[in-house]
Amino acid sequence: MIEIRGLGMYFGKFQALSNVSLSVEAGEKVVICGPSGSGKSTLIRCINRLEEHSSGQLFVDGVEIGEETRNIRNVRMEIGMVFQQFNLFPHLTVLDNLTVGPVRVRKMSRRDAERRARKYLQRVHIPEQADKYPSQLSGGQQQRVAIARSLCMEPKIMLFDEPTSALDPEMINEVLDVMVELASTGMTMICVTHEMGFARKVADKMVFMEEGEIIETAPPEEFFNHPRSKRCQMFLDKVLEH
Amino acid sequence: MPKTHPSLIKFQSSQHRTADAGRWVRLMLDSRLMSILLYVLIMGLIIRVLMTGAQAIGYNWQWYRVSDYILEMTDDGFQVGELLLGLVTTIDLTFRSFALAVAIGLVIALLQLSSLMIGSRIAIGFIEFVRNLPLLVLLYLIYYVVGPIFDLGRFTASVLCLAVYHSVLVAEIFRAAIQAVPLGQWEAARAVGLSTPQCYRYILIPQSVKFILPPLTGEAVHLIKSSAIVSVIAVAELTTMGRNIISDTYMSFEIWFTVAAIYLIFTLILSIFVTFLEKKFEVIN
Ligand SMILES: Nc1ncnc2c1ncn2[C@@H]1O[C@H](COP(=O)(O)OP(=O)(O)OP(=O)(O)O)[C@@H](O)[C@H]1O
Ligand SMILES: [Mg+2]
Numbered sequence: 430m431i432e433i434r435g436l437g438m439y440f441g442k443f444q445a446l447s448n449v450s451l452s453v454e455a456g457e458k459v460v461i462c463g464p465s466g467s468g469k470s471t472l473i474r475c476i477n478r479l480e481e482h483s484s485g486q487l488f489v490d491g492v493e494i495g496e497e498t499r500n501i502r503n504v505r506m507e508i509g510m511v512f513q514q515f516n517l518f519p520h521l522t523v524l525d526n527l528t529v530g531p532v533r534v535r536k537m538s539r540r541d542a543e544r545r546a547r548k549y550l551q552r553v554h555i556p557e558q559a560d561k562y563p564s565q566l567s568g569g570q571q572q573r574v575a576i577a578r579s580l581c582m583e584p585k586i587m588l589f590d591e592p593t594s595a596l597d598p599e600m601i602n603e604v605l606d607v608m609v610e611l612a613s614t615g616m617t618m619i620c621v622t623h624e625m626g627f628a629r630k631v632a633d634k635m636v637f638m639e640e641g642e643i644i645e646t647a648p649p650e651e652f653f654n655h656p657r658s659k660r661c662q663m664f665l666d667k668v669l670e671h
Numbered sequence: 672m673p674k675t676h677p678s679l680i681k682f683q684s685s686q687h688r689t690a691d692a693g694r695w696v697r698l699m700l701d702s703r704l705m706s707i708l709l710y711v712l713i714m715g716l717i718i719r720v721l722m723t724g725a726q727a728i729g730y731n732w733q734w735y736r737v738s739d740y741i742l743e744m745t746d747d748g749f750q751v752g753e754l755l756l757g758l759v760t761t762i763d764l765t766f767r768s769f770a771l772a773v774a775i776g777l778v779i780a781l782l783q784l785s786s787l788m789i790g791s792r793i794a795i796g797f798i799e800f801v802r803n804l805p806l807l808v809l810l811y812l813i814y815y816v817v818g819p820i821f822d823l824g825r826f827t828a829s830v831l832c833l834a835v836y837h838s839v840l841v842a843e844i845f846r847a848a849i850q851a852v853p854l855g856q857w858e859a860a861r862a863v864g865l866s867t868p869q870c871y872r873y874i875l876i877p878q879s880v881k882f883i884l885p886p887l888t889g890e891a892v893h894l895i896k897s898s899a900i901v902s903v904i905a906v907a908e909l910t911t912m913g914r915n916i917i918s919d920t921y922m923s924f925e926i927w928f929t930v931a932a933i934y935l936i937f938t939l940i941l942s943i944f945v946t947f948l949e950k951k952f953e954v955i956n
Contacts, residue, residue, distance in 0.1 A: 479862065502866060505861065505863070505864040508862070510859075512855060514855050516858060516859035518856065518860075518874055518878075519878065520878050529874075530865070533869050534864040534865060578863070579862075579863075582864065
């Protein structure tokens, strides 16, 4: 589903990614962790080309992503993305946040789009909030709306960039529960998160990054119980302490 | 409990009293009635100075003749006076040039924000060129240089000049407003798959409106005022009409007062309209 080969990425002179390779099968759940500034966000933002890589190759569902990609929008339609800061559209109601993509990008009729939006609001357990504005919702509810907004495009892949780190502790679980449920539907997911309980539960593959490189890739039991690199061990000790 | 010295008590209470008086004076000065009184007083003084000045130079007031230049009562009903005709032209001029200024301004702002190097260069060049020219020189350039080449009339040249001059100011308003929308909105919109025009249309511009509306109206008021400059190429708008009437009648005081009042009413109405719009947007957001 996603094939990354030797990816390199620069912000000006600063190298944010170097020689990153990763492959993700359809239906696979990958959790990426690593210290702040290690390039986790940059990596997943390259996948839907919110950032442009400078070397290496990146394929999504068989389509190479790069300067020559004819229609990046067709690729983005298939990739949902959930941000740390939710990034809901504050001038639109929850329902309109969910329908803008299907109506404008997928060219669905309003009615079908609304039916679909209500279905996914149900899926994230807030069907009653459809007519509110984002600012009237709690953080956890906003993030669930953001997840529903991505799901409304019925993507093949979902990217999560620290979806719970802007939330108050008591709201983290309501979002993680929705993500676990989503995982059980067979969605292909790449999550950047430090929620190791979630990772243990859903991950098929753990990825540890540091200074723009993938240091370790392993199945969760192996990753948590016998991390190969010392760096990874130290990082896990720090994260699991909390 | 320590005993307080009697003189100290007196001092404290007197200080208390002055603080009280101070608050009272402040309250009075802040009150609406007081502002109105002050305003009337100052205006009265100014008018009085003008009157005595006019008397000193032996000015012959003929206010009764002014109304004819607004609406004239003739045998076959009312007839629109010259000042009113001038106002209509001013409004016409303002609307056309403002619409054009907004259109050009939007294009410049989008060019400036575009990732195309050539786009932003062109926009910056245009902005610097226009912003560093006096309005009058721009008018002369368009009327006397561009005008003959493209066969532009006075009115068209004036619309073009005002539109160009104000477009760069409008562009700056658009640019600032679009940049005031957080980057995350762009990213979310693009991640959903919206194209760049759709991002602007459905996500950025609607959110920018509340940043755009107040300064844009300020710009409209500014444009109404700068429209007076086209009287130098004899476009028959309010200022030109006023000047023509004066050259016939020598009633300079009355006519200029009237012209000023008409501009003032026009711009005030616009400002009130905007306050209303702003309130409405506040409710929506
Ligand atoms: N727009 C940018 N311009 C310049 N440098 C950037 C930019 N965005 C990120 N960087 C740098 O690239 C590096 C990787 O950033 P990235 O956001 O991918 O890290 P991260 O692993 O997601 O960290 P965090 O856990 O803090 O979110 C950091 O050192 C960061 O300073
Ligand atoms: Mg990050």
